[in-house]
Structure formats: structure tokens, C-alpha cells
Amino acid sequence: MKKRILALFLAVGVLSGLLGGCQEATPTDPIPSDTNGTSTQAPQKPAEIAVGIAQDLDDSLDPYHMTAAGTREVMFNVFEGLVKPDSRGNLVPAVAESYAISPDGLTYTFPLREGVTFHNGKECTFEDVLYSFQTCAADSVNSTVVAALSNVADISEGEGGVVITLTAPDPDFLSMAASVYIIPKDGTDQAAHPVGTGPFRFVSRSIQENVILERFDGYYGAKPALERVTYRIFEDGNALFTALNSGALDLVAHLTVDQVESLTNGYQVLEGTMNLVQAMYLNHAEAPFDSELVRQALCYAVDVDAMLALTADGHGTKVGSSMYPAFGKYFDPALADRYPHDVEKAKSLLAEAGYPDGFSFTLTVPSNYDPHVDTATVLVEQLKEVGVDAKLELVEWNTWLEDVYAGRNFQATLVGFDASTLTASAMLARWVTDNGKNMINYANPDYDSAYAAAQDPSHTEEEQTAYYKECLDILSRTAANVYLQDLADFVAVAPNLKGYEFYPLYVMDMSLLFFE
């Protein structure tokens, strides 16, 4: 008997020792002070870097079939169009040496640059450009680009390059042309071995491990300083962070505030924006969101500042409509303050709309992106204050795509919309009543006519801008959605790696980076 009791004591002793050991070791941050060892003692680093990315390039690498933003972000370095965006959002000549648009807006002339070669060594000719436009028009998975290209009447050789004639003027055509990446006409298997004209050439990809790019020495423009870029794939956020903090990676973008704050390796942290509009998107075909008063009440009920403080330590930019700040030309910060946080006002609007006791609804959120889930969690709490009971439902991304986005079978959802081309229409076309992508079933004749006016080529650029701004104002006025923010984007860069620039698009330009 005595023995058994002793054994029991022993057991408890060992167990608590074990647990105690764990507790001591895990939650505190036992970082030795020599954390900079790995990063600073390497002055002779060869011009190659390892970039950590959070998702595999798990789709086709064919430039007209790429769908994932993460894939486009990498392949931006490999492909170029006749023109390409720079970090300020201007379209600058790339494969074309320059461009000219006829006064009637119907003829675009792109003289081809001398000495542009593909990564396979072949020279880029008119035939390749023609092939690229035709293939893209027939094959692209981007319906906006396909629609824009269906407007092309003729592509012919002339003026030292390409002359494109449109059937009707299109103010966004140049942006669309930038997303028609130029590929060789006899290029074989773009899906697995992409060939373009960009500053870097594709070397290899290893599924769920890495993607390797190398400097293309035949590039016509300024040669990148980096010789080799290895994108290493970490689908687990903790693993990505640990690798970054250990100095094994030179560059990681899209970090969260929490990660940035726990970073101890002395890396530079740059802050930009994610270039998207995060909002609670409401299905106007479903009661009670068909009521403008209800939607406005929700806008008043939500305290975006408090939300930013809670989810991201105050980082992020408030948006009041379907436009993010990088579109400086159209973005109006004043719209973000149209609905200041006001619980009483929200309650009285709800009462006026016939919901004095509030109501309940389901908020469907894709589970694959933590910032949206975090925001939704806070939002649900904030809505409780005005008596509105939101039930948070997390769904898999593919289910979201099918049920919510394509099927429009939802009440409210919280996601971010971005622009794949640098045009206002990429953000605004979708809210036109009969647009196929009008997920929220927004139907507003005023909006439709303002948008049509913005697209009307007989208007000057200033008039066009004014109409787009009017569109944004209508969205805000009618509380089309509960607009929240453009998320903060943090990038950690090795101390001696310079030149990183944020783009108004979801891309990372490797050609600008260099070691100091």
C-alpha cells in the first residue's frame, strides 16, 4: 500500500515536472541576443535571394490561364505586355517602344522595340504579338480581358510595329493591352514551362517546394541586380514566420501586424496596402438588405477604427466605397467618414425600416484568409450592440466561389475585391445591374447611367474621372455594402537588400531589388 502511494506521488511529480518544463519553454520568447548573426555577417552574399511565399503556384503557369493572385504576383517578373504598369500605376512601354492613340480612340499604334527577345532566344516579332492577342482573346480565363479583346476589329503590321483597330472606342483598352502578355507563337508548353520577355526567366518549379527564376541576360531594359530568385513555399504561416525570423529568407510580403511585432531578426519592415476593398458585401436580393435604411444602419453600427485597432493595431486604410487608396485619381477619403460610428442613429434607422428589435442573418466568410475571418469576428460583436445578430459561417474557398460568388446564394459575406487591371472599371463594372459578376444584385439606375457615362469615350478624361467618382459616391450614399478597409501590407526585407517598391497591383517586382 505504502509503495503504491509513493508511486502515485512519483507519478504526479514527474508529470508536473514535464508540464512545468513545457510551460517554461513555450510561451515566453527565449530568443538569444545574437539574433542578428545570420543576417549581418554576410557581406559577400551572392546576388540571389530567397523569397518566402504563403501559397504554392498551384495553377497553370500559362499567362492566359493563371488565376491565383499569388501566381500572377510571381509571374509578373517573367511576362510583359506591349505596355506594363510601373510602381506608380502608370503604363509604360515594354515590348512596344512607345504607343500612340488616334484622336477618335479607335486606332492604337505600338511600334515594336528593337532587340526584344524571348527567354528561348527567339526575337519578338509582329507575328508573336498577333499570336498572343489571338490566343488571349480565345483562351483567357479573365472574362474582362476577353470582353475587351472582342472589341478588336483588326490587328495589322505597320508603323514599325502593331496597329490595333477597335470597333468602338474603349478608354480602358491600354490597361487591357498590358494584361495581354506577349509570348512566342511557337512557344510550346506555357502551362509548365512559361516563356516570356520579362527581366527574369522561369527556371523550374517544384510542387509545394519552390519556384526558381533567373535573371534573363538578353533583357532589353535595365538588367536586374539579382541573378537568381528562389520563391520558397510555406503553406503554414508559422513555418513561414520561423524561416523568416531565422534569416533563411530575404524577403517576405503580406505579413500581419502580429508577425511583424514578433520579428526579432533586425529586418526592415515596410508598410504598404494590400490594394483591395474589404467590405461586408450584402445581397440586395435578400431581405432585409433590400432596404437602404437597413444597410445604412449597419454602416453606422460598425466602428471601423475600433476594428482596425483590434485586428491590426490600427494599421489599414478606411475606404468608404469600392475603391482603394492606390487609385489616387478616384479614391476619395471623405467617403470613409460618411457613416461615423453611431449606435443610436443605427437603432433609429432600423426602427424606421421596420426592425426595431433588430434581425438576424448569416455572414458567410471564406476560411482561408485570416484577416477576413478576424474582421468578421469583430464585426459580429459590433453588430450585436444594435440588436443585429450575425451568425458567422466559415466556408472553404471553393465552396465560397461556387455558392456565394457564382451562385449568389448568401445573405452577407466578408471578402476583399481587388483589381486585376489598373482600371477603375475593374472595381466598378461589377455593380452595374446586369453585370454577370454583380454578386450582390445591386440594381440602381443612377449608378448604371453614371457608369455608362464614365465608359463613354466621347467624354474627356476629367469628365470620365468625375463620373467614376460619382459612381463611388452613389455606392457610398446608398450603402451598397458595409465598406471597411484596405488592409495593411507588411513586407520584411533583409537589412542589406534595398529597392523594394509597392505596386498598386498585387505584384512583387524583383528587378528593382539590389544588395547594398
Place this chain on the structure above:
Amino acid sequence: MKSLLKKCAALIITLFLVSALAFLAFSLIPADPATSLLGSEATPEAKAALRAELGLDRPLLVRYWEWLTGFLRGDLGNSYLYRMGVGEMLAGKLTVTALLTAESFLFTLLLALPLGILAGSVKNPWLDAACTVLDQAAMSVPPFFLGILACYVLGYGLRLFVPGAYVSPEEDLWGCLGYLVFPALSIAIPRAAMAVKLLRSSILTELGRDYVRTARSRGASERDILLRQVLRNAILPVITFLAVSLAEIMTMSILIEQVFSIPGVGRLLLSSISNRDYPVVLAIVTLLSAWIVAVNFLADLLTRLADPRVRLG
């Protein structure tokens, strides 16, 4: 011989059922691969074209039949996502998972046998109790938790390794095996603890048998009795256990791959499920079940070979 045939038949039927169920399950999961592949911006025409290209517009049974005949010919089909042969994709991933499984199994053996013998021969009741408690604790920790603990304490805290800094075996075989040490230990420790427990009780049972008393009376040393006579009998159940462990270890590898970011079969399986890349999922699920069935078969065989009594019965 007859029972061998029976086993083989059972193996084939099991695989057939598993693949059929997997196929059926995927046709029930919501979300259509074409939507998932082409994303939010694709035109309905493009989606329909892709569906036709992938053969998704044809009846389920026809698709299953084609897949099955292909599989039997050794053609695993093409990944929807990566647009390459599933066989080609799996080859590299299987190497990694096989290495991890092998290393885990090796550690299980290296830990289990000496510790088991030691635990079986401990005379001091205090020490014995301590061993039992420790063993029980090691046994009940799930491998993924050990893995997380290893990442944080040994990796992040003590900097013994960099979690996530995986090197592929083609690049550097020893580096890869080195990185796999902690993942393999995370899998091996609970398994080994179970084997230790089994070996200990098996040794204790054998030590109480008549032949041991006879040997003692003949003046054989305890050491000789234990290593020469007792162990030979005591190890039988442990061998079966270890053989079955091979299946368990493989499935554990899939979990542990997530924890240590090892791009093996498990990672590919999970991502393929969420991306609706059915050809890949089907191939992996079928191959995994083939492995499990085969290992159990092997364990059976080993037991029969090692112990003539089982053969008679």
C-alpha cells in the same frame, strides 16, 4: 496457401471499395473543379469547355471505369491543377514520405528494443514505477503535439534546427535526413513507448514461466536468461506490433508533414482535396490504403513465420 489466396482477394476487394468510395465521395462534395480551377473571373463558356476537357460532363460510372482501368494499367491520370501526370508528381513526394517513414521506423526500433529490455529487467520497484509513468506519458502524447513542441522549443527556442528549412533529398540527402530527425522522433516516441510497454509486459510474463525457473536452477546468469531465452519468446508480439506500426507511421507522417512543412504526400493530399484535384487525391488515397493493407498482410505473415503455433491454429 489457401489462406494466402484469401488474403490477396481481400486485399484487392478492399482497394476496389476504397477507390470506389473515394470516387463517390468527391462527387458529393460541393464545389465544381472547373470553378475552382478557373477562379472568379472566368466566363461560363470557359468553365464549360474545361469541364468537357476534363471529362466532368460524363456520367460518374463511366469516369470511374476509365479511372480504374487506367489505374490498373499504371496510368494515374493527370492533375487538373498542375497539368502534369499524377505519377510524375507523386514520385518525388513519395520519396520524401518514404524517407520520413523509414527514419521514424528506425527510431522506433532503436528506442523500443533497448528501452523495452531495460524496462523488463528493472528490479527496483521505485525505478520501475518511474519508468512506467514516463512510458505512459510518452505514449499518450500525440505526435503532432510533440512536433509542435519540438518546433517551438528545439527549433525556435534552442535553435537546434530551423522549422520549415526543409531541403529536398535530391539536393542534399543527408541534409534532408537531418531535417527529418525531429519529425521522425515526434512520430517514433509515442510508438516506441507503446512497444516498450508491450515488450516489458511480455518479458515479465516470460520471466515467470517454468523454463526460466529451470534455467535459474541450472545456474544460468540473469543476463543470459534474459537475452538468450526470454527475449526470443518475448519479442514475438512486439514484432507484429512493429510491423503494424509501419502503417500507422505512414499515416502519422501525413500529419507531421503539416507541422514541419515537409512537402510530402500528406501535404499534397490535403491541398489536392481543397483544390478539388481529384485525380491526385484518388491516387494517393488508393496507394495509401494499398500500403496499409499490404503492411497488415506482412505483419500476419511475420507472425506466422515466427511462431509455429499460429500456423497450426
